[in-house]
Amino acid sequence: MNVILLQDVKSLGKKGDTVKVNDGYARNFILPKKLGVEATTKNLNDLKLQKAHEAKRAQEILEEAKAFAKELADKRVELTIKTGEGGRTFGSVSTKEIAAAAKEQLGYDIDKKKMQLSEAIKSPGIFDVPIKLHPKVTGSLKVHVSGQ
Numbered sequence: 001m002n003v004i005l006l007q008d009v010k011s012l013g014k015k016g017d018t019v020k021v022n023d024g025y026a027r028n029f030i031l032p033k034k035l036g037v038e039a040t041t042k043n044l045n046d047l048k049l050q051k052a053h054e055a056k057r058a059q060e061i062l063e064e065a066k067a068f069a070k071e072l073a074d075k076r077v078e079l080t081i082k083t084g085e086g087g088r089t090f091g092s093v094s095t096k097e098i099a100a101a102a103k104e105q106l107g108y109d110i111d112k113k114k115m116q117l118s119e120a121i122k123s124p125g126i127f128d129v130p131i132k133l134h135p136k137v138t139g140s141l142k143v144h145v146s147g148q
Contacts, residue, residue, distance in 0.1 A: 001026045002039035004047055009035050016047060062134055069139030072108075072131065076142040077101045081124065083147035092120035093145055098129060102141065110141075121145055 001023045005013050009030070013019045018039050021030065030036045037043050079101050082090045095115040102108045116130045116138075124147040131139045 003030055003036040004039050004043055005030075005036045007035050016051065018044070018047075062136060065134035065137040065139075069133055069137050072139040072141050075106055075108075076144055077105055079143060079145050080148045081121075081145055083124065087124070087147060089122055089124070089147070092122045093143070094120050095129075098141075098143055101143075 002018055002020050003026050005015055005017050005019060008014050012021070019036075026036070026038070031038070077098060079093055079097060081093055084090060095112040095117055098115060099110050099112040102110050110131060114132045116132060121127055121143070124145050127143045127145065128140045129143050131141055133139050
């Protein structure tokens with residue numbers, strides 16, 4: 001019997017796969033536990049439409065991320081850091097502070113975990129902070145850090 005899997009089944013296949021299994025295994029295990037449905041023409045058609053919808057939605061999310069990355073490229077966030085004699089700084093600017101400043105100054109709610117700083121900013125200047133917006137899209141935000 002051919003079965004369309006509704007969930008991942010160990011040693012059988014992933015969600016959405018069409019697999020051939022013994023009739024008893026399908027009737028006694030897969031169908032009662034709602035791990036899959038019989039592969040009728042209607043169910044196969046539904047699966048095809050669902051996969052097309054998921055692909056379309058994934059493409060829309062990718063386009064939104066690309067548009068947001070272009071929008072971020074023109075933006076700039078201003079931050080101040082306390083400095084002492086000779087331009088020596090006290091503390092550093094972290095992703096948490098950059099995210100808070102972006103929310104306050106630009107109105108963008110950017111997750112601090114998506115910012116990819118190799119190390120905290122410890123000196124005044126202009127820095128490009130890469131932001132992972134999508135697995136395929138990385139944007140960049142300019143951060144201007146001035147001494148106080």
